[in-house]
Amino acid sequence: MGVWRIGADVLARSSFAVSPLIETVAALKQLGGHPTLPGQRAWVTAQLPAYRARLAAxxxxxxxxxxxFPPRWLPDFLSTPPTDVDGTFRxxxxxxxxxxxxxxxADLATGLRGAALPPELCGPDLSDRAAxxxxxxxxxTIEPDWPRRQRLFQADIVSRTQRLSSGGWAATLDGMRPxxxxxxxxxxxxxxxxHPPQDVxxxxxxxIPSTSPRGWVGSDAPFRHTVVYPCSGILAEPVRRTPPRALTRLLGPVRADILTRLESPRSPTQLVALTGYGLGSVGGHLRVLLDAxxxxxxxxxxxxxxxxTEDGDRLVALQRPGRHTGQEGALPVQETIGRAPSLHLSRGVR
Incomplete structure (x- = not known):
C-alpha cells in the first residue's frame, strides 16, 4: 500500500485550500471518461459534444x-499544489x-509504463499546449459555474476544520478519499x-476538495504535497429538504429552511451552499433568528x-410528525439536543 511518512511539523503547517486548476484537471478527467458521481453526470453530458469536437480537430x-490520464496515474506537473490557499487559475x-x-x-512517460510517447507530444511546446x-x-466548462463550486468547496472545508478541532487529524484524514x-x-x-513508503x-x-469521485495525490517535492479528495455530500444529486409546513408558516420559508439545517454548527457560507440563497439573504435571516x-x-x-439554541431545537422538534405529546407541546428530556463543545482550529490550519 502507498504510505506517506509525516512528521508532526508537517501536519502543523498543513492547510485546506481551494484550487481552480485542480478542479479543471478533475473536469478534464471526467470528460475523458473517468468515473463521475451522479451530481456531475448532467454537466458531463452537456459538455461532451464540444469536448469531443476539440479532440477530433x-x-x-x-x-x-x-x-x-491512464488508470491509476496523474502527472505531477498537472497536479502541482498551489503556493497559497487563495490562488487564481491564471x-x-x-x-x-x-x-x-x-x-x-518524463511525467507522461511514467504513466505510460514503458510505452513510447506519441510524436504529437515530443515537441518543445508541450507545456504551453497542455496549458x-x-x-x-x-x-x-468550469469558470461559468466556479462561484457555486467555490462556495461548496469552502463549505466542505469548514465542515472538515470542525472535525479537526473536535476529533484531531485521525478523525479528519480517515476516509477523506477512498x-x-x-x-x-x-x-x-x-x-x-x-508502492514503497515515501517520506514527506x-x-x-x-x-483540496474537488468534484473527482476518488481524488488523487500530487507532489512538488521537496516543497509541498497535495491530497485531492472528493468534496463530501455535495456531489450526489442534490436533495432539497422541505421544512415542516407549520414552521414555514410561522417563520417564513427561508428562515424555516435555515433553522431546520442548523442541527449542527454551520457557517453562513455553508448555509449559502446548502440552501442556494444569497449570502446577504442568509445573513439577514440569521440575524432575525439570533434576535429571536x-x-x-x-x-x-x-x-x-x-x-x-434549546428553544430552536424545541421549535423544530415540535413540528415533526408524531412529536406532539398532548401536554402543551412538552417534549421528553431526550428530545432536547445538547450543544456542541466550543471549536478551536489547530495552529497552522487555515
Missing part, C-alpha cells in the same frame, strides 16, 4: 489526454506553462497500491458558526 489534445496555470518540456514528458487545453476547459486512513506513528496511508517530512500538505434567540453563534478560527 486537434491531434495534440487527443494524444495528450490519452497519455496524461497563476496556477503559469506553473504548468513554466514546466520544462522534458520534465513534462492551452487546461485554459480551454476552464473557460468553457483507501486513505491514518495508521498512527506518523504514517498516512494514501492509497492501497503497492519537511514539506507542508495541502488538502432561536440560534446562537460562536467563532471557530476565522469562521463564525451558527447553531440552534
Amino acid at each position: 486537434d491531434p495534440f489534445t487527443a494524444a495528450f489526454v490519452k497519455a496524461a 497563476g496556477e496555470l503559469e506553473r504548468v506553462r513554466a514546466t520544462p518540456p522534458e520534465v513534462a514528458r 492551452e487545453l487546461l485554459a480551454w476547459v476552464w473557460t468553457r 483507501g486513505m486512513r491514518w495508521l498512527g506513528g506518523g504514517q498516512l496511508q494514501i492509497n492501497t497500491y503497492d 517530512s519537511g514539506a507542508p500538505l495541502f488538502f 434567540r432561536l440560534v446562537q453563534r460562536r467563532r471557530s478560527g476565522r469562521y463564525v458558526l451558527y447553531y440552534r
